[in-house]
Amino acid sequence: MSDALNIIKDPTLTYRQELIALARLGESTDDTVRYSDAYYAAKKKGALCDLNEGVMPYRPRYICPDYELLFQKGCKFLELAPPKDLLEAVNVLEIFYCHVPSITTYPVYVGDLDKLLEPFVIREDREYAKKVLRLFLRSIDRVQTDSFVHADMGPEDTVTGRILLELTEEMQLAVPNLTLRYDPDRTSDDFALACVNCMLKTAKPSFANHLMFVKEWGERYAIASCYNGLSIGGGGFTLPRMRLYECSLDAKSPEDFIENVLPRYIDLQLEYMDKRVKFIVEESTFFKTNFLVTEGFVKQENFTGMFGVVGLAECCNHLLGIEDKKKGFGMNEQATALGLQIMDAIEKRVAAHEAPYCDAYGHRYRLHAQVGIDSDGMDDSPGTRIPIGVEPTMLEQLEVNEKFHPYFPTGTGDIFKFEETYLKTPDAILPIIKGSLRSGLRYFSGYLENNDVVRVTGYLVKKSEIEKLRAKKQSLNNVTVFGMGAQDGGHALDRRVQHHEESARQ
Amino acid sequence: MKKAPVNKIIPFSNVDGPGNRTSIFFQGCTFNCLFCHNPETIRLCEGCGACVDKCPAGALARDAEGKIAWASEKCVQCDTCIRVCPHSASPKVKWMTVEEVLAQVKRSAPYIGGITTSGGECTLYNEFLIELFTEVRKLGKTCLIDSNGSFDFEADPRVLSVCEGVMLDVKAVEPGWNDRLISYPRDRVLKNLDYLLKAGKLFEVRTVIFPGRDRENEDTVRYVSRRIGGSCSYKIIRYRPFGVREQYQKVLGEFETEKDYAGHFAAIARTEGAKKAFVV
Ligand code: SF4
Ligand code: SF4
Numbered sequence: 171m172s173d174a175l176n177i178i179k180d181p182t183l184t185y186r187q188e189l190i191a192l193a194r195l196g197e198s199t200d201d202t203v204r205y206s207d208a209y210y211a212a213k214k215k216g217a218l219c220d221l222n223e224g225v226m227p228y229r230p231r232y233i234c235p236d237y238e239l240l241f242q243k244g245c246k247f248l249e250l251a252p253p254k255d256l257l258e259a260v261n262v263l264e265i266f267y268c269h270v271p272s273i274t275t276y277p278v279y280v281g282d283l284d285k286l287l288e289p290f291v292i293r294e295d296r297e298y299a300k301k302v303l304r305l306f307l308r309s310i311d312r313v314q315t316d317s318f319v320h321a322d323m324g325p326e327d328t329v330t331g332r333i334l335l336e337l338t339e340e341m342q343l344a345v346p347n348l349t350l351r352y353d354p355d356r357t358s359d360d361f362a363l364a365c366v367n368c369m370l371k372t373a374k375p376s377f378a379n380h381l382m383f384v385k386e387w388g389e390r391y392a393i394a395s396c397y398n399g400l401s402i403g404g405g406g407f408t409l410p411r412m413r414l415y416e417c418s419l420d421a422k423s424p425e426d427f428i429e430n431v432l433p434r435y436i437d438l439q440l441e442y443m444d445k446r447v448k449f450i451v452e453e454s455t456f457f458k459t460n461f462l463v464t465e466g467f468v469k470q471e472n473f474t475g476m477f478g479v480v481g482l483a484e485c486c487n488h489l490l491g492i493e494d495k496k497k498g499f500g501m502n503e504q505a506t507a508l509g510l511q512i513m514d515a516i517e518k519r520v521a522a523h524e525a526p527y528c529d530a531y532g533h534r535y536r537l538h539a540q541v542g543i544d545s546d547g548m549d550d551s552p553g554t555r556i557p558i559g560v561e562p563t564m565l566e567q568l569e570v571n572e573k574f575h576p577y578f579p580t581g582t583g584d585i586f587k588f589e590e591t592y593l594k595t596p597d598a599i600l601p602i603i604k605g606s607l608r609s610g611l612r613y614f615s616g617y618l619e620n621n622d623v624v625r626v627t628g629y630l631v632k633k634s635e636i637e638k639l640r641a642k643k644q645s646l647n648n649v650t651v652f653g654m655g656a657q658d659g660g661h662a663l664d665r666r667v668q669h670h671e672e673s674a675r676q
Numbered sequence: 677m678k679k680a681p682v683n684k685i686i687p688f689s690n691v692d693g694p695g696n697r698t699s700i701f702f703q704g705c706t707f708n709c710l711f712c713h714n715p716e717t718i719r720l721c722e723g724c725g726a727c728v729d730k731c732p733a734g735a736l737a738r739d740a741e742g743k744i745a746w747a748s749e750k751c752v753q754c755d756t757c758i759r760v761c762p763h764s765a766s767p768k769v770k771w772m773t774v775e776e777v778l779a780q781v782k783r784s785a786p787y788i789g790g791i792t793t794s795g796g797e798c799t800l801y802n803e804f805l806i807e808l809f810t811e812v813r814k815l816g817k818t819c820l821i822d823s824n825g826s827f828d829f830e831a832d833p834r835v836l837s838v839c840e841g842v843m844l845d846v847k848a849v850e851p852g853w854n855d856r857l858i859s860y861p862r863d864r865v866l867k868n869l870d871y872l873l874k875a876g877k878l879f880e881v882r883t884v885i886f887p888g889r890d891r892e893n894e895d896t897v898r899y900v901s902r903r904i905g906g907s908c909s910y911k912i913i914r915y916r917p918f919g920v921r922e923q924y925q926k927v928l929g930e931f932e933t934e935k936d937y938a939g940h941f942a943a944i945a946r947t948e949g950a951k952k953a954f955v956v
Contacts, residue, residue, distance in 0.1 A: 565687040565784055591691060598690030598697075605787035 217416040229271040234392040235467040236403040237281040247461030256290035260306040276316040279394035284323040284331040317629035321346040325353035327361035349393040353380040366596040373617035386579040398581035404472025411478030411540040414485035471529035478540035481550025500556030539582030561666040575612035583613030680801040695789035706826040713919030718764040727757035790818030799827035809838040825865035841879030887929040901948030909952040
């Protein structure tokens, strides 16, 4: 059977999923963009990975339109006037979303929904506003059927924010992903607690370290896709990743790795990024003709390349000859120190590289702790995370994370699974989130054991939808299949649970 | 330097008082409750050595002074030692200084509202607690005592002046039932209930509800509720056989107390004025 035939005969794919797969297949027949032989060799070995971005980039990977601008002046190309009330506002957004490209073909950032909609919501009766927002969320879930579709809110408490939380809980949807920008001075405890409550029941929102992101991006940043920091009115050109464990297999010692092996792979990945970025800007039509650009919803200078890494834990363990993961990275000071040394080296070399375009960031790419893909199995843990199944206590896990999160302006995060008694004690979780963000954590996600909607590595899936795929039925959400792969290959749902151990006595 | 035997420290706990707290469990207890679900915390190790050979990981040995030494890095937490100990003790106990415990608290400090000391019975180490609490308060954190009520707080109220309050277990009030259940006269506990209430240091009262013990449960709940009214929360705990010594499971029950059954006593508590009664 040909690849195309395989796709159209796969009973688990919906029509749109087939279409996307066939488009990808078509794209792969071209070889205009060529890289060095050394790059191809590294890719073949699995040391570098292009995350199946496709050989011919015809749009940037991630696009974060300026929806405020859309509401101010409307959109000529789509013939949309600035909305005057809530119904018009959600209708404008629903239409616009269908025209925002991305690597997944779905919009990875759907806006700061609370800020955008608040002026309209407060003019309406609350029940009516809630009904409209319910239909709006339903439309996102059923039309933008991909868990990398991401909405943001906060830092302030708003009526719209509250309604979104209520609906998130009532509707139990995997789409959109949701982030609260948490700012200790602007986010009230009451609102943050409402978010914790919602997180326990639906695995969202996650908490972003607002002060940290603002320092790097300014106030106008988006959290898109899983947890990616990007500029509003900009985005990410491309995101390849170094699979650090596979890279480390070339090294004779930690020193050899840092001095010789690492620079070689970094440079190959930079070569890949430079060529792609140039192709997207200079050859593809996106930055020349797409209405998002010509009408100013995104500006080319606000895009940057995302330099991804994955598998730091396994890399350090391998270099130090640690076989037992339980005694390795995250639990072992020497391994963690080596991890920091490696990250310093990567950060320095990437910062020394003059990238094409990326004007708003001094012509520099920015680091990203890539969250892993289903085919990674157990070889490469997401970004700089401690391998699943051997996590130490939550306190120790946070301490390690806090050291690594500052390296990654374009995103990193960790996920914590809570045992059921926490449902009654959200006030025991909020201080953990606040303390960790204050101590350098960038992004905190949590969910409750035994929920249907769960967070896999960065995105959300429904366990019930995974079961559908296992039964060879279709799942509307494009991402469910990744969730199944991550569960099978990476045991991604088996992370350590934060227990109350035997602390309660009787 | 002052040292106390510490059974374990849990950096993050959501069940030992409000918010997120670090819980410190001291070894040794003044009671010997039938329903204790971690009976290995009741007594201090007597050095009999019965557990040493049974450890599958070689984590236990007799040291130069003849005491039992536990190598925590070798321990695989199988709890064999606890099961074979004939003295309701554990060899996995660390004698720690205030500084050592404080160092652990400091590590959790960014993420917690305070600490709770528990056990065993932490008030056995009153002087230790006073020093620890004084230091922990300097970090801006709160201190709560989890106590069985055997310590005479009225005679020596110093520790109360450096903590937010006491979470007090009132296990039984009817003398016959009390003596059978906890092997300690009830008067001290009930005196503490009144004294802590008067001193404004009663943070919470807890009572365990046993399956099928209608009268005993009701006696205790009514007594406590009339005393505390709405002044502090009243935690009605369902008996759970998990961890309870087998011979006592036969006496008290091999199944946990039903939610509805416990709820019935919470309702009684509320009619008696304990507005903040709830079931866990
Ligand atoms: S729990 Fe006790 S018996 Fe088991 S390994 Fe540890 S010390 Fe040895
Ligand atoms: S822990 Fe128990 S069995 Fe082991 S030496 Fe001490 S008293 Fe004996």
